[in-house]
Amino acid sequence: MSAKTKSTSVIDLDAFNSARARLQALVDDNPTQAIADARKLPSDKPIRRLDYTGLKACILVDAGSQAKNRAAIEEGIALFKKLLAKSPGDASYHYNLGNGLTALADLESFADSQWYLKTAETRRRARSHFQKAISSDQHPAVLSTSFTNLGNALFKAHRWVEAYDAYHCALDHDNSNAVAATGAARVLLRCVERGIGDRHILQAVAARHLKTANLHPQRLAALAGIRAEKQLAHLMQTRLPTCKPPDLRNASDYQKFVARHRLALSPTIEGLDCSLKRWDSLRLKSVTEEIGKGFGVPPLFAMLNVMKSDFLAARFLAYEALSTAFPESGLYADTLDYAVYGMVPSFLALAQRACIDLLDKIAAATTEYFRIPGNVKVVYFWSRWFEDTKSGHPLAWHPSLRPHIDKSNTALIALAEISLDMGEEGFLLRKKAFRHASTHRFTVLHDIGCHPSRQSSQIEHSGLTEFKAQLIESLQLARAALIYFVEMVSIAENARAATSENRASITVPNHHYIRGESPHRLLGSRRRSRPAASEETSHALDVS
Numbered sequence: 001m002s003a004k005t006k007s008t009s010v011i012d013l014d015a016f017n018s019a020r021a022r023l024q025a026l027v028d029d030n031p032t033q034a035i036a037d038a039r040k041l042p043s044d045k046p047i048r049r050l051d052y053t054g055l056k057a058c059i060l061v062d063a064g065s066q067a068k069n070r071a072a073i074e075e076g077i078a079l080f081k082k083l084l085a086k087s088p089g090d091a092s093y094h095y096n097l098g099n100g101l102t103a104l105a106d107l108e109s110f111a112d113s114q115w116y117l118k119t120a121e122t123r124r125r126a127r128s129h130f131q132k133a134i135s136s137d138q139h140p141a142v143l144s145t146s147f148t149n150l151g152n153a154l155f156k157a158h159r160w161v162e163a164y165d166a167y168h169c170a171l172d173h174d175n176s177n178a179v180a181a182t183g184a185a186r187v188l189l190r191c192v193e194r195g196i197g198d199r200h201i202l203q204a205v206a207a208r209h210l211k212t213a214n215l216h217p218q219r220l221a222a223l224a225g226i227r228a229e230k231q232l233a234h235l236m237q238t239r240l241p242t243c244k245p246p247d248l249r250n251a252s253d254y255q256k257f258v259a260r261h262r263l264a265l266s267p268t269i270e271g272l273d274c275s276l277k278r279w280d281s282l283r284l285k286s287v288t289e290e291i292g293k294g295f296g297v298p299p300l301f302a303m304l305n306v307m308k309s310d311f312l313a314a315r316f317l318a319y320e321a322l323s324t325a326f327p328e329s330g331l332y333a334d335t336l337d338y339a340v341y342g343m344v345p346s347f348l349a350l351a352q353r354a355c356i357d358l359l360d361k362i363a364a365a366t367t368e369y370f371r372i373p374g375n376v377k378v379v380y381f382w383s384r385w386f387e388d389t390k391s392g393h394p395l396a397w398h399p400s401l402r403p404h405i406d407k408s409n410t411a412l413i414a415l416a417e418i419s420l421d422m423g424e425e426g427f428l429l430r431k432k433a434f435r436h437a438s439t440h441r442f443t444v445l446h447d448i449g450c451h452p453s454r455q456s457s458q459i460e461h462s463g464l465t466e467f468k469a470q471l472i473e474s475l476q477l478a479r480a481a482l483i484y485f486v487e488m489v490s491i492a493e494n495a496r497a498a499t500s501e502n503r504a505s506i507t508v509p510n511h512h513y514i515r516g517e518s519p520h521r522l523l524g525s526r527r528r529s530r531p532a533a534s535e536e537t538s539h540a541l542d543v544s
Helices: 002-029 031-038 052-067 070-086 091-106 114-118 120-135 140-156 160-173 178-193 199-215 218-224 226-231 253-260 299-323 343-370 402-406 410-421 429-440 464-499
Strands: 442-446 459-463 536-538
Touching: 002 031, 002 052, 031 052, 052 070, 052 091, 070 091, 091 120, 091 140, 114 120, 114 410, 120 140, 120 410, 140 160, 140 178, 160 178, 160 464, 178 199, 178 218, 218 226, 253 299, 299 343, 299 464, 343 410, 343 429, 343 442, 343 464, 402 410, 410 464, 429 442, 429 459, 429 464, 442 464, 459 464
Parallel strands: 442 459
Antiparallel strands: none
16 A cells, blocks of 8 residues: 555656646747646645645746736736745745736836836835745745845846845855846946946956856756846856955954945945945035035035945944944843843844934935925935825826936936835835834844743834844845935936036035045046036036
């Protein structure tokens, strides 16, 4: 009896694997046939624990995407939702549902910036499911691919800094993930093409990623299919100048911390150049203003200075809290639930709060730059980017920002999409919740488990390990948002320059020179153009 059972099990497994291989081959060669054949698979319940329902759903999504068949994709999505209803913690189902939602959004034809509004909710849910797959302790094999597809989704929303972080995490979990390696290289080469950051450092790091991808070329087809392999062939063969990334052997522990977590406030998003005294070099060199507006430096420079200072303070505070033993003089009551009290958890909470508070400052600075009307005392990051519409109405860009978005200010789109992910069920919501709790209520961290001695609605509980991870991610998010903000101003300044030929320019003094701390007098200067009939004074923006 046992021999017969074993034999039947082998036959079932062979049949399942054969069906899977045949259908996956059809996805690229004949997606319409793959859809038809997938629909013939059983999907009510697993057969001898073989997940035919999951296989059917995967093929319907993948082939539906290739064939641009909305019905097939929606059918696959519905199946994954049913599977998740039975197994809500299954990482593979979250991952595949994220793929299905992404495929559904991609079916919407792109005409203009309205595409981001029409597909916003679908893409937000996709990112949320990728994050749930990442956070699940089930099916660790999908961790790397979930990070990769989250990176793809972020890159498509012009969130290139966050996309790079996601690709890097994918490679941390699976160094043979050639799709993630090519994705990371693509982000860096985009920066090179647009003149963002140190060209030589970016090329050196991009070359390293392409070398990784070329060590595992077979993984491209295995992870993304034959079509993706062909599409990436040109990138894989790219020959970059021979450059060496910065040497960190003599870097301080703090510099190594910054480099390891990619937290330098610089447009060179990886490759910390420790030879520079001030390597957090992100800055505005100039903005455009009408002549006659008044003497003095435009307030935007002071705003960015404060935002940079806040970020650097939060970053250093986080580093100290994560690596330093402080002289603790406080005497605390034990709450009998493995909670930790003292300066370290408070420093961690303060650093995390400062990161999320920065987002509101970005919204305020955006309001100043684009002269958005309204009460400046009630400007919030979560609502700055969209029109204040009533519930049930479609999402719409803020009237003051839409003209700039329509002129391809992609950094504005990136900031707006971050705000959506911090909304209800967004994958960044936990970071916002921690900030609100530590600001208005209480955050209690536990080094063993997360089971409070007694529940209270006034306390947000978290495991210490999780909170530390959230803090690093919050620092990365704040850094990305600040880079997008500078990019937003740069794009807007370039658009203004294109529509105003006659303008004057002024230089902006180096704060450290004025204070006697630096030999360099200016952040940069531009040649004076002809007196402007439009009576504008232009200052160039520098993100190099």
